[in-house]
Amino acid sequence: MPYDWPGLINLILLLIDGTKIALKVFFLTLIFSLPLGLVTALGRMYGNRLIKGLMKFYILIMRGTPLILQLSFVYFAPYFLLPEGLRINFDRFVAAIIACSLNYAAYFAEIFRGGIESISQGQYEAAAVLGFSKRQTFMRIVLPQVVKRILPPVSNEIITLVKDTALVSTLGIAELYRLATGEASRVVSPIPFLIAGMIYLLWNWVVTEILLKAEKKLAYYK
Amino acid sequence: MEILSVENLYKSFDDNEVLHGISFKVREGEVVAVIGPSGSGKSTLLRCLNLLEKVDRGTVKVAGDTMVSTNDLGQVLYPPEGALKKIRLRLGMVFQNFNLFPHFSVMRNITEAPVIVGGKSQEEAEKTALELLEKMGLSDKANAYPYQLSGGQSQRVAIARALAMDPDILFFDEPTSALDPELTGEVLKVIRKLAAEQMTMVVVTHEMAFAQEVADRVIFMDKGQIIEEGDPGEILTNPSHERTKAFIKGLSDR
Numbered sequence: 030m031p032y033d034w035p036g037l038i039n040l041i042l043l044l045i046d047g048t049k050i051a052l053k054v055f056f057l058t059l060i061f062s063l064p065l066g067l068v069t070a071l072g073r074m075y076g077n078r079l080i081k082g083l084m085k086f087y088i089l090i091m092r093g094t095p096l097i098l099q100l101s102f103v104y105f106a107p108y109f110l111l112p113e114g115l116r117i118n119f120d121r122f123v124a125a126i127i128a129c130s131l132n133y134a135a136y137f138a139e140i141f142r143g144g145i146e147s148i149s150q151g152q153y154e155a156a157a158v159l160g161f162s163k164r165q166t167f168m169r170i171v172l173p174q175v176v177k178r179i180l181p182p183v184s185n186e187i188i189t190l191v192k193d194t195a196l197v198s199t200l201g202i203a204e205l206y207r208l209a210t211g212e213a214s215r216v217v218s219p220i221p222f223l224i225a226g227m228i229y230l231l232w233n234w235v236v237t238e239i240l241l242k243a244e245k246k247l248a249y250y251k
Numbered sequence: 252m253e254i255l256s257v258e259n260l261y262k263s264f265d266d267n268e269v270l271h272g273i274s275f276k277v278r279e280g281e282v283v284a285v286i287g288p289s290g291s292g293k294s295t296l297l298r299c300l301n302l303l304e305k306v307d308r309g310t311v312k313v314a315g316d317t318m319v320s321t322n323d324l325g326q327v328l329y330p331p332e333g334a335l336k337k338i339r340l341r342l343g344m345v346f347q348n349f350n351l352f353p354h355f356s357v358m359r360n361i362t363e364a365p366v367i368v369g370g371k372s373q374e375e376a377e378k379t380a381l382e383l384l385e386k387m388g389l390s391d392k393a394n395a396y397p398y399q400l401s402g403g404q405s406q407r408v409a410i411a412r413a414l415a416m417d418p419d420i421l422f423f424d425e426p427t428s429a430l431d432p433e434l435t436g437e438v439l440k441v442i443r444k445l446a447a448e449q450m451t452m453v454v455v456t457h458e459m460a461f462a463q464e465v466a467d468r469v470i471f472m473d474k475g476q477i478i479e480e481g482d483p484g485e486i487l488t489n490p491s492h493e494r495t496k497a498f499i500k501g502l503s504d505r
Contacts, residue, residue, distance in 0.1 A: 158301050174354050249396065251353060
């Protein structure tokens with residue numbers, strides 16, 4: 030057994046540090062991708078032809094290529110594409126947040142679009158004859174109903190995001206998965222993987238419970 | 252006093268002309284029933300009158316104010332958004348499928364527009380809503396959600412919601428067509444009550460007995476035109492026009 034008790038505690042403390050960074054990636058990605066997804070969905074649905082086309086193209090790229098490739102591209106592309114002198118180097122963490130947010134926004138956009146399109150025309154008409162403006166109709170009548178309908182598919186994405194935070198390790202960010210890999214090869218033991226797996230599982234269990242609570246809270250109407 | 256005047260209204264969807272020169276007037280306190288076969292343009296007429304559709308040609312005035320007009324060049328003119336909104340608020344609408352807001356309680360379904368659009372205070376709006384619910388026989392449903400209501404109850408809430416904006420005229424688009432016969436009665440009872448209070452109403456309906464009993468005037472439409480209009484007893488029992496005769500006969504043969 031390569032770990033004694035103090036060694037095990039040190040390992041856990043190290044992996045908790047990595048978890049903190051993974052949590053940061055998780056929350057920042059959600060904070061940016063949810064609103065961006067809504068804007069993308071609205072542009073995709075109500076924009077002029079140019080905006081519609083752009084949004085469709087953006088969604089195609091983001092859903093059609095691997096996130097791991099997008100991470101590398103966002104990190105390396107500014108350096109290679111910009112002329113010398115203007116070359117900026119993204120901080121790897123910033124690059125990771127940009128790539129994850131752009132990627133998840135595309136998925137959220139399509140979920141939002143499906144949700145918005147599922148609201149019946151009658152709701153818009155009832156709001157219109159009562160004098161609600163387009164904006165009031167969307168914010169007060171449509172969006173609250175959309176939130177309830179899209180919660181299950183959005184929950185799926187959020188659970189996937191927990192696990193996708195591991196992908197930012199490819200940019201050399203010392204998050205949970207990368208630290209576990211490093212420890213496992215250093216000590217030649219599967220135990221770091223086992224503990225990291227338990228942390229991801231615990232994390233997703235909490236996320237699932239919170240999302241189920243939210244669903245229950247919105248169950249007061251049908 | 253004339254509260255609604257419609258002149259020479261035309262509306263097409265693509266190549267399909269749905270309204271073909273409709274003209275009629277509604278006086279204050281009058282109840283007008285619009286009848287006719289499916290596809291005759293009745294619902295489209297209501298949708299044009301409450302601004303859910305834009306007309307291709309024609310003039311509509313609401314209590315003297317122009318809601319839409321057509322100039323000599325054939326251009327359709329609607330007033331600017333602000334003026335249009337004022338006119339819209341004088342028109343109430345009750346849909347066939349109720350279209351209640353499922354995420355709002357019955358109370359909020361009724362108060363939301365008066366508060367947000369009409370600028371009423373919450374207390375004032377709730378007071379009006381309770382009065383309306385009492386009138387609809389739904390005092391105990393203020394805190395219910397639409398999914399907990401029967402069709403007849405839903406439609407009565409929808410009527411209360413429309414009345415809460417205090418419209419000058421109330422349009423009904425087949426208000427009982429989505430209801431079981433036994434629930435139809437409770438909705439018709441409410442409309443009867445409103446008629447007794449001199450509420451101006453235009454009701455698209457298939458309920459001939461109701462039209463005969465409540466309406467001051469019946470308009471028979473077919474293929475986008477008004478074939479004849481007049482006293483309900485006259486039109487429904489002794490129509491002068493062949494097409495009306497065929498329609499009425501078809502109904503009684505069922």
